Amino acid sequence: MALVKKVDCFAPPPFWQNGPAPGAFYHFPGGSTHSDVGGFQRSQAPMTTGTSVIGIQFKDGVLIAADILGSYGSLVRFRNIERVMKVNNNIILGAGGDYADYQCLKSQIERKILEENCLDDGLSLKPKALHCWLTRVMYNKRSNYDPFWNNFIIGGIEGDKLFLGTVDKLGTAYIDPVIATGYGAYMATPILRKAYEENKEMSKEQAVELVYKVMQVLYYRDARSFPKYQLGIITKEGGVEIQGPLTLDSYWGPAIM
Numbered sequence: 001m002a003l004v005k006k007v008d009c010f011a012p013p014p015f016w017q018n019g020p021a022p023g024a025f026y027h028f029p030g031g032s033t034h035s036d037v038g039g040f041q042r043s044q045a046p047m048t049t050g051t052s053v054i055g056i057q058f059k060d061g062v063l064i065a066a067d068i069l070g071s072y073g074s075l076v077r078f079r080n081i082e083r084v085m086k087v088n089n090n091i092i093l094g095a096g097g098d099y100a101d102y103q104c105l106k107s108q109i110e111r112k113i114l115e116e117n118c119l120d121d122g123l124s125l126k127p128k129a130l131h132c133w134l135t136r137v138m139y140n141k142r143s144n145y146d147p148f149w150n151n152f153i154i155g156g157i158e159g160d161k162l163f164l165g166t167v168d169k170l171g172t173a174y175i176d177p178v179i180a181t182g183y184g185a186y187m188a189t190p191i192l193r194k195a196y197e198e199n200k201e202m203s204k205e206q207a208v209e210l211v212y213k214v215m216q217v218l219y220y221r222d223a224r225s226f227p228k229y230q231l232g233i234i235t236k237e238g239g240v241e242i243q244g245p246l247t248l249d250s251y252w253g254p255a256i257m
Contacts, residue, residue: 046098046149048072050083051224052184053094054214055153056192057162057177058207061235062155064094065211067219068245069226076226084232086240088113090156091127092232096181097150097169105137105148127156127163131173139171151181157236183222188214204235216248 053066070078083102084094087109095102109130116125131154141147147169156163165175178196180188195202195210202210211231219225230244 044146046101048078048081048099049149049224050081050096050099050102051222052180052182052188052218053083053096053151053153054180054184054188054192054211054218055094055155055164055166055178056196056207056211057155057164058204059201060204060237061157061233062092062162062164063204063207063211063234064092064153064155064232065215065229066094066096067215067226067229069224069228070099071224074223079226079228080245082230084230084242084244086232086242087130087156088124089239090124090158090234091130092155092234092240092242093130094153094155094232095150096152098148101148101150105134105150126158127154127165128158130154130156131163131165131167131175134167135171135173138167138169138173142170153179153181155232155234157234160236183224184214184218187217187221191217204233208233212246212248216250219248219250 048070050066050070053064055062055064057063064084066083068080068082069076070081072078078099081099083096083099084092085106087093093109095105113125116123134152134154138148138150149169151166151168153164153166163175164177164179165173166179166181167173168181177200178189178192180192191214192210199206208231215225215229219227227248227250228245229248230242231246233241233243
């Protein structure tokens with residue numbers, strides 16, 4: 001009768017004692033892997049994701065919008081996730097991509113804000129500083145072959161100047177008065193840019209109406225979108241306001257033909 005040795009699957013594998021073999025990947029309980037160059041990899045296959053985020057500057061502030069759908073692959077799984085957050089009285093942030101990665105970064109940002117409040121020195125995080133910090137974090141993660149699978153839009157006010165910037169999962173970052181991520185980069189950007197170039201001094205009401213029309217277009221065209229969305233508004237006088245979920249009107253009559 002052969003003897004069977006009992007092995008604890010959660011015990012450290014023997015190769016940890018001497019280090020992994022060069023270039024080797026090892027499978028751990030729970031599906032994660034380990035590499036001698038990449039460490040633990042957890043973001044290679046995003047699970048619950050959010051689609052487009054759009055942002056635009058108007059005369060007195062910045063506006064960011066994103067729907068509230070969390071897609072589990074192609075399944076409409078979660079219908080009430082928030083992807084637009086108030087960072088502080090100067091900054092709003094919108095996130096697309098993997099929702100778990102966004103929650104991780106959100107907790108880190110909230111910790112930074114709490115630490116600043118504890119210092120009580122009268123200073124607060126600025127939108128340019130958050131944009132720069134996110135750029136470094138995203139670039140560092142992708143350099144370790146374990147990216148945060150997100151696209152972020154950061155809007156805010158620094159002094160008397162408006163700020164709108166974006167960072168993607170590769171650490172690529174830029175600043176622009178009109179930004180859209182995900183599918184919106186193809187469908188929403190032309191509409192937003194045309195409206196902005198025709199009226200760079202648009203009012204808050206005009207910007208809200210424009211975003212409503214753009215979110216309608218995305219709902220019609222993007223299979224991962226949803227007819228309810230959040231609206232983050234920051235103005236010089238009114239501060240930060242998060243509205244929603246707001247509901248889109250839609251007409252699907254021609255689809256029956």
